[in-house]
Structures are given as C-alpha cells and as structure tokens.
Amino acid sequence: MNHNQLEYIFNQFKHNAVFESVQELVSGHINDTYLIQTTNKPYYILQKINHTVFKDVPGLVSNKVLISQHLQHKLKHLPKNELFRRVLSFISSKTENFYFKNEDGCYWNLMRYIDDSITFETVNSxxxxxxxxxxxxxxxxxxxxxxxxxxxxxxxxxxxxxxxxxxxxxxxxxxxxxxxxxxxxxxxxxxxxxxxxxxxxxxxxxxxxxxxxxxxxxxxxxxxxxxxxxxxxxxxxxxxxxxxxxxxxxxxxxxxxxxxxxxxxxxxxxxxxxxxxxxxxxxxxxxxxxxxxxxxxxxxxxxxxxxxxxxxxxxxxxxxxxxxxxxxxxxxxxxxxxxxxxxxxxxxxxxxxxxx
CATH class of the missing domain: 3.90.1200.10 (Aminoglycoside phosphotransferase (APH), C-terminal lobe)
Incomplete structure (x- = not known):
C-alpha cells in the first residue's frame, strides 16, 4: 500500500498524533505490519490482519485487547511509561472498535510501538x-x-x-x-x-x-x-x-x-x-x-x-x-x-x- 493510503488508515484511529513516515516491517509471515513514525513519540504499529487465515477478526482483536487490559490491570502499580513497555497497548478507532475495516474488507488494528527493545530470531545463550x-x-x-x-x-x-x-x-x-x-x-x-x-x-x-x-x-x-x-x-x-x-x-x-x-x-x-x-x-x-x-x-x-x-x-x-x-x-x-x-x-x- 502507498504512503497516502496508510496515512488515511492510521488516521481512522484515536491517537492525536501527526503522521510523518511509514516503514514496512517484515518479521511476520501472516499479517502486514508497518511502523508509523509521528512528529512526536510514541510511534505506532499499524497491522493488517490476514482475514483469510483468521476467519473471525473482530473476535481475534477482542482477545488481544481483553488480555492486554487484564495485564494492564494486574500491573497497574507500575509507572505508566513502564506499563506501556511491558504490555501491548491498543488504540481504538473513531468508530469505537479496536479495529478499522476499510472498503476492500481488510481489517486493521493499531498499537503503541515499544521502542528501545530488541528481539531474537534464534536463541544464542x-x-x-x-x-x-x-x-x-x-x-x-x-x-x-x-x-x-x-x-x-x-x-x-x-x-x-x-x-x-x-x-x-x-x-x-x-x-x-x-x-x-x-x-x-x-x-x-x-x-x-x-x-x-x-x-x-x-x-x-x-x-x-x-x-x-x-x-x-x-x-x-x-x-x-x-x-x-x-x-x-x-x-x-x-x-x-x-x-x-x-x-x-x-x-x-x-x-x-x-x-x-x-x-x-x-x-x-x-x-x-x-x-x-x-x-x-x-x-x-x-x-x-x-x-x-x-x-x-x-x-x-x-x-x-x-x-x-x-x-x-x-x-x-x-x-x-x-x-x-x-x-x-x-x-x-x-x-x-x-x-x-x-x-x-x-x-x-x-x-x-x-x-x-
């Protein structure tokens, strides 16, 4: 998808941020995932969920959000910035869902990007x-x-x-x-x-x-x-x-x-x-x-x-x-x-x- 389309989809969510640039992330095999850079942090992860693999995307998104909210409640003693680093945080759309469905039937969700972190493809120790x-x-x-x-x-x-x-x-x-x-x-x-x-x-x-x-x-x-x-x-x-x-x-x-x-x-x-x-x-x-x-x-x-x-x-x-x-x-x-x-x-x- 082009820059303008992704900016439009990003702006269907309630984030109060200004879109600056986008970078596709290629770590996953099923969904399409993009890093959205904004004029100020936090940055965001915008994800298109593969609805041919996952038949009930609203149910899937509900699972993710409910579990994140449960974890956030369990860890509410943490400072807010630390909590955002330890638990995924999803952003609701302007229609109050935690996903946006565009005209071609694709589902998107948005979460805060956890920066200053690393992943490993294989374990080396x-x-x-x-x-x-x-x-x-x-x-x-x-x-x-x-x-x-x-x-x-x-x-x-x-x-x-x-x-x-x-x-x-x-x-x-x-x-x-x-x-x-x-x-x-x-x-x-x-x-x-x-x-x-x-x-x-x-x-x-x-x-x-x-x-x-x-x-x-x-x-x-x-x-x-x-x-x-x-x-x-x-x-x-x-x-x-x-x-x-x-x-x-x-x-x-x-x-x-x-x-x-x-x-x-x-x-x-x-x-x-x-x-x-x-x-x-x-x-x-x-x-x-x-x-x-x-x-x-x-x-x-x-x-x-x-x-x-x-x-x-x-x-x-x-x-x-x-x-x-x-x-x-x-x-x-x-x-x-x-x-x-x-x-x-x-x-x-x-x-x-x-x-x-």
Whole structure:
C-alpha cells in the first residue's frame, strides 16, 4: 500500500498524533505490519490482519485487547511509561472498535510501538532462554485467572492432536505412491509414536489438565527484550485462545532448543539443546510453578515432545498432500522439515533422563 493510503488508515484511529513516515516491517509471515513514525513519540504499529487465515477478526482483536487490559490491570502499580513497555497497548478507532475495516474488507488494528527493545530470531545463550522462560511463564501466570468464556477460539483445533493425526491418515489415503515411498520411514515413525502423542489430548479432554489462556505461538521472536537482554513484553497475541499450558511450554522449547534451523537438511546438525531446555524451564517455573497442578508439572516434558511431533506431522501431512499449505522452495521441502522435527524429537528422547 502507498504512503497516502496508510496515512488515511492510521488516521481512522484515536491517537492525536501527526503522521510523518511509514516503514514496512517484515518479521511476520501472516499479517502486514508497518511502523508509523509521528512528529512526536510514541510511534505506532499499524497491522493488517490476514482475514483469510483468521476467519473471525473482530473476535481475534477482542482477545488481544481483553488480555492486554487484564495485564494492564494486574500491573497497574507500575509507572505508566513502564506499563506501556511491558504490555501491548491498543488504540481504538473513531468508530469505537479496536479495529478499522476499510472498503476492500481488510481489517486493521493499531498499537503503541515499544521502542528501545530488541528481539531474537534464534536463541544464542542460556541466559536468553532463561529470560524467555521467565517472560512467557509470567504471561501465563498473570492471565491464569482470566475468564475463558470471554475468549474467541480464533483457529479451531489448532493444537488438537486427534485432529492433526486424522488429517495425516486422510493424507495417507490420497498420497501418490512416489511420495509414500519417499516418506516411508517418517510415516512408520509417526505411527509408532501415535499412542504417546495422544496422552495430553486425552488428559485435556477428560479435564485432568485444565484449560487456561494460552498464547499458542511462543517462539522466541514473539518476546521483546531490553537492550540489556532482560525479558520485557510478550507480543504477537493474535493466536491467544483457551488451551493447556503444555502448548506454550512445548512450542517455546521446540523453537529454542533446536541446534539447527527448521529447514536444515543435514540432520547431524539437528540436536536437542539440553542446557537451553534447563534454562528455559528454570525461568518458566520460577514464574508459574507454584500455580501448576502436580499433573501439569509431570507432563511438561511431554508437552515439548508433543509440540515437536505435531509440527513434524503437519509438515509430513502437507508433503503427502502435495504441499498445499506451507510455502516450499523445492520438491521435498516439507518432507525435510518433517525429518528435521523427528530428528529433534529423537534427540530429546535420547536425552530424556537428563531433563527429568
């Protein structure tokens, strides 16, 4: 979009600021995000929410705003400037919604920009893993008393193992013989792990593990840090939904503890980093450990295994379906991603005694 269009959209929100310039940020894969610079600080983040991925954008925005307001209330003892740095702050539109819908049906929301902060795409020290654990653990702790009935489920069955496994089984029936042959070893491994990987799903369905507010995308790049590498603010709250704590713990571990990139095809480079796991778990449990039930604590490590497995099965399913969901750069890209995740899971399992 051009400068004038973005300025017009920005001015549909109640901010009392004067637009000066705009810069597109390319960190996300789903939404379009822009940094709006104004004549005076604060600056703002203007975001176009992908309504083809998210079917209920008003519900999604409501989730983000309600959780931010809840966090702001919990941290109201902080000075206002500090509060704006630790919690996302959304700006309402002139129609009193927290989003603006333009004539082509696109939804936009606006929040204050948190300056003098940094993000990490990958973790390069146990200290960063520890700080990330503290930050996400504190987020879950502060939202643990939020009334779940107020939340919209923005992506139904997102981390539902039974659903993901049924998608895999359907893909097996339709896949070409060539792809079935190439993925033979991965298919067998997924089938062998089926029972263990459904344990958390069954505990959730039985109510033995309670539903909480969960972020559902706890990669380290969704955490802001201070210039001194201290955890500052949890961001990218589009996928907030009711879930179990193992989703957020496991997804963070999956992204933080892989010594290789997710696309790495040299599987000798893919190992599970035990020291990063211990550091993240230490920070996480310092913040939320006292509020966890015995059964929640018992199965945290299985949460990590399950989230690695669920990504492996999603990549494998997409490969068997001829690559219809994830963007691929070459023919066996999704298969290699699946191999990568299954190697990470194998490495975790081989070191499980060190993690208990």
């Amino acid at each position: 146990a200290h960063i893993a520890y700080e990330a654990g503290k930050l996400f653990g504190n987020f879950l702790n502060l939202t643990s008393d939020f009334e779940l009935t107020k939340l919209t489920t923005v992506i139904p069955k997102f981390h539902d193992m039974s659903f993901r496994y049924s998608q895999f089984e359907e893909a097996l029936q339709k896949a070409s013989q060539e792809r079935l042959d190439l993925a033979k070893n991965q298919i067998l491994l997924v089938q062998e792990l089926k029972e263990e990987m459904h344990i958390l799903q069954r505990l959730k369905e039985s109510g033995d593990i309670r539903l909480r507010v969960t972020h559902n995308d706890t990669k380290v790049s969704n955490a802001l840090f201070t210039q001194g590498n201290k955890g500052l603010c949890v961001i990218d709250t589009d996928t907030i939904m009711p879930g179990i704590i193992h989703y957020d713990f496991g997804d963070a571990i999956r992204s933080i503890c892989n010594t290789g990139e997710e696309d790495e095809i040299n599987l000798d480079l893919v190992k599970f980093n035990v020291s990063y796991y211990k550091a993240y778990a230490k920070g996480f449990l310092e913040q939320i450990g006292d509020s966890l039930s015995e059964i929640e604590t018992k199965y945290l490590l299985l949460g990590a295994k399950s989230m690695i497995f669920i990504m492996a099965i999603r990549f494998l399913t997409d490969y068997l379906n001829n690559d219809i969901y994830y963007k691929t750069k070459y023919l066996e890209h999704n298969l290699n991603r699946s191999k990568n995740q299954l190697k990470l899971l194998q490495s975790l399992t081989n070191q499980e005694k060190e993690l208990a």
